[in-house]
Every structure is written in C-alpha cells, then in structure tokens.
Amino acid sequence: MNRHSTTIATAILLCVLIAVGLFAGRFIIYLAMRVMILCIFALGYNILLGRTGLLSFGHAAFYACGAYGLALTSIHITPNPMLGIPAGVLLAAVMSLIIGFFCVRHTEIYFAMLTLAFGMMIYSLIWNLRSITGGDDGLYGIMRTSFSLGIVNIPIMKESQYYFMVLFFFMGTLVSIHHIHRSPFGLVLSGIRENHVRTEFAGLPVKRYRLAAFIISGFYAGLAGTLSTLLESGITPQAAHWSHSAEPVLVSLIGGMQTFTGPVAGSVVYIVLREIIERFTQNWMLWFGVILLVIIMGFRGGIVGSTAQLFKERRALEPSRRVSHE
Amino acid sequence: MLQSIVHVCLAGLSTGMFIWLVASGLTLIFGVLGVLNFAHGSFYMLGAYFCYTALHFQGNNFWLGLIFGPLAVCVIGFVVERFFLRYVYHLALPYQLLLTFAFVLIFDNLVNIIWGAGSIGSPSVPGLSGSVLILGRGFPIYNLFIIAMGPLVALGLWAFLEKTWWGRIIRAAASDREMAAAIGIKVPLLYTVVFIFGAWLAAVGGALAVPYVGLLTSGMGQAIIIEAFVVAVIGGLGSLKGAFLGALVIGLLSSFGTRYIPTFDMFLTFILMAVVLLWRPQGFFGEGEQ
Secondary structure: OOHHHHHHHHHHHHHHHHHHHHHOOHHHHHHHHHHHHHHHHHHHHHHHHHHOOOOOOOHHHHHHHHHHHHHHHHHHOOOOHHHHHHHHHHHHHHHHHHHHHHHOOOOHHHHHHHHHHHHHHHHHHHHHOHHHHOHHHOEEOOOOOOEEEOOEEEOOOOHHHHHHHHHHHHHHHHHHHHHHHHOHHHHHHHHHHHOHHHHHHOOOOHHHHHHHHHHHHHHHHHHHHHHHHHHHOEEOHHHHOHHHHHHHHHHHHHHOOOOOOHHHHHHHHHHHHHHHHHHHOOOHHHHHHHHHHHHHHHOOOHHHHHHHHHHHHHHOOOOOOOOOOO | OHHHHHHHHHHHHHHHHHHHHHHHHHHHHHHHHOOOOOOHHHHHHHHHHHHHHHHHHOOOOHHHHHHHHHHHHHHHHHHHHHHOHHHHOOOOHHHHHHHHHHHHHHHHHHHHHHHOOOOEEOOOOOOOOOEEEEOOEEEEHHHHHHHHHHHHHHHHHHHHHHHOHHHHHHHHHHHOHHHHHHOOOOHHHHHHHHHHHHHHHHHHHHHHHHHHHOEEOOOHHHHHHHHHHHHHHHHOOOOHHHHHHHHHHHHHHHHHHHHHOHHHHHHHHHHHHHHHHHHOOOOOOOOOOO
C-alpha cells in the first residue's frame, strides 16, 4: 500500500471507531475496547514474533507488570490514571529491559524457554506475595477517576467516556508501530529474522536490536495491561500466566503473522468469535483449538496473508509466493 | 527433625517420579522428532482419565486400568502424529508449538465435556494401600511403589535404547535423520512410533497418578507440563539421563520448598531453570550447540 491509501485507511478506521464510540450500545463499546486493548498487546508482541522471529512466553508477565503497576499506584498513591498509566508502563518496560537482557542471548526454543522461566517467576511472585498483590484474589476495585492534567479534567468514569481514551492509545500504538515497521530499525529486525548471521556480518549489533525489540513489545504489553485493568477495574494473577502469552500469538496467527494489519484483524476475529461461540456453548476452548488446527494445517498466512495471496493468484501475473514463514 | 527431612525427601521423590514419566516421553520426542510437545501434559491427564474409566468397566482392578488406559492414549498419540504433527516438522517453531497447544485446548475441554468439569474421586489399589512406619511416621506404601517404578522405567528405557536393535535405530534417526533414511530406515514410521511411545510413557504416569492424587481435574495436564519442561530443560533437551536427574532435583526442590519456604517454592524452580539455561543452555547432560 502506498502512503496515501494508508492515510486514507487510517482516517476511515478512526471515523468508524469514533462513530462506534458515539452511537453504539454499551455492549458493543465494551467489546470494541477489548478488541483495541488486545490489538495493542498483539501489535507490540508482533514486533518480536513477526518481525524479529522470536517466540516469547513471558509477555503476559509484562502485561501483568503494567496492570499491577497501575493498580498499586491507584491504591497507594493516587487514583489519577495520569500517574498510574505511566507508572505501569514504566514498570513493564524496566522489567522487560532486565529480563530481555538475559533472554536475548538465546534464540529459538531456548529463548522461548527462558522467557517462560522468567515470566513464571513473576507469576509466582504475584501469586505468593499476598500482602502486596492480593495473591490469587488479585487487586480489584480500581476506580476510573478523571484523567487530570493540572486544570483540565477529562472524566473517564463512564464506559462511553473511557472508550475515547482507549481509542487514543490504540491509534497512538497503530501509528507508532507502523512507523517502527517502516523505519530502518524495523528493517534490521526483519533482517535478523531472515538471517541473523548475515545481519551480524553487516556490522549490526544483533543482540542489542533483539533487546530493543523485546523492550518495545514489553512496553506495549504493559500499556495493554494498564488499560485493561482500568476497563475491568481489577486484575488477577492469571494475567501473568504463560498461557496468557499465547493470546497475542494466536491473534497474530489468525490475522497473519508477518503482516502489519494481521494482529488488528486477528484481534477483531478473536474477540468477536469468542463472544459468539460462548453464546451458544461453554466449550469455547474446544472450538478455538479446532480453529487453530485448521489455520495451522491450511491457512498459515492468516486472514490477511491468505486474502492477499488469493488476490495475487486471481491476478495471476506473477507466480504465487507463500506469505507464510516456512 | 531427621524424621521430617526424610519424609520431605520421600514426598519429593514420589512427585519427582511422576514428573520423570512425563518428562521422559517429552524429551524422547524432542530428541528424535525435534518438537517440543505442549500436549504431553494432556497425554498424562488422558492416561489418568482413561485408567479411571477402565476401572469402572471392569470392577476396580487397577492393574488392568494401568494397561488399558495408556493403550487408549496410544491411539490418540497416533492420530496426533500421523494426521497433524507430521505436516509441520518443516515449519518454523511457533507453528509446531501452537499446533500442540491447540491439542491442549481441545483435550482439556473434551475432558471437561466427557468426565465433567468437577473433580472425581479415585480408587485405592488392593495390595498397595495402607502405609508403613518410617522413622515413626506413616508413609503410604503406594508412594514407595511409585518411587520404585521411576528408576525401573528409567532402567527399561536405557536398556531399550542402548541394547536393542530398535533402540539403535531410534538413536540413529535422532542423530541424523537423512543418513538414517539413506540406509533404509523408514523415518516417518519411526517418528510415529516414537511419538506413540512417548505418549504411552506420559499416560502410564497419568494412570499411576490415579490412586496417588486422590482427585482428577482437567487442569492436571497443564500443571505438570510446565514442570516437565523445566526438567527437560535442566537435564538438557533430548537427554533422558538428564531428565531423570532433573526430575529428582525438581521433585526434591519443590517438596523442600513447600515445606520450608512456601512463599518462594515455585519461584525457586523457575530460577533454577533460568540459571541453567543461561549458564549451560545444553543442560546438565545435553550434547551439542544450541
């Protein structure tokens, strides 16, 4: 897509989302917020997975760092999200710097196992330090007080008001990650994914780039965590469990791992499908597992990748290229 | 003091043996097929549930359950490998892991549907019920039986892999797939057999756990798979000897941790895993470069 059509697409998306916020019912607004929060998580995560080619099982822990950072600030210092959100995001970014520093020494399965170990360490701390984190009950009753910047007060108490704050962060994420994807930095990350030896021979410090990608994705995971805590007005340690790290992976996979819009499409499908399936049956996991099997066995490009390929085949001008990462 | 230490040790050894049974199959499959199987904990769980059902059908004979439960899991293992996993060996790591994760979701949910979401009670084993006095405190005989079973399985596996013709073929395929295929070994068939065998090992662990855990839940697979991962990593991915020692270490660590520093018992396990990965990524006994 060229620059103009990207701008136009973004503008249309923004208009639609504003219209949703103004006119849609409460349930739709709530769902839209969950989709956008998941998008933020998945878009950030995909910098690491889709771009750099590293599979992490520890990002749920950074999500939880953001969430608990906000919740603790809100309980002990001030409920103003103006302070809580930066505190949560900063905690997540610092933790991902520390953990990432160790994890980027390895790749592939060893990287995945290291992130699993560190993520579960944070999970076990949250679970066991009951006096601080509330243990398995989690922290709840987090209020959405006004977002105050000195004299200006922006109320976010109602869901229809909070929606616009989530929308603001969502658009910010979309634009900033799009910039990362197009930047020289983003290209280096793809280079590392395709061939890290060559990238190293080109004189680039591969580990430092990996660490940067790790921290960026941890930062967005933390942001998603803070926003979700404000939405649900609470957080439980389950958010830090490794299986929660699978969520952005699944979303990227549904949408298309190596595309920019993949995680966005994936998040919409994931949340909407889940709502629909849960309305008819309690066995959401079973159906989801089946869908996942079908995608992996047959449509590895995800929605965006497979559609793009379909169009390409229809034009039949060039030999069809597999979009998936084989 | 001595009494409590000995009992904590024994408890740790018996937990360690269950982890070993799951980790042995996991590490065998990883060593030969190169796939880290998330669904391995689910095979453990299915082994337990099938054994439980087998007990119901033929009047509580635990030994028959121990035979039939794992056999049923072998059929499932066959389906998973032959019709799904086989097609993702050439793909990137995330696809392989997610495929096995999809089976975790499916199996856990199916167990909820078939056997109900709640926990169900489990039977006692004739001949192995009751307890013996060890240093003046009772210890279940069944747990001693488990502690004996672990090394027995380890010995059997070692003899099978080192001393038999089949074992030699498996080792050949693990060390060089193409070479093995070139000298006429049917590698795809071998992969299926190894996968089924690994699933069987986990299922035996699950079946043995039926009288031990007292309660069966659909979360038992997911609980043990992470411990099995830790063990497989500590011992060195692909190394059975490492997995056995790793299971003992983790079993003892978690039982001492639970007894003396309950706040940090889980934390200790994962810190050990991270330290081993950073300091010696190939594990205690793993070979080769990562």
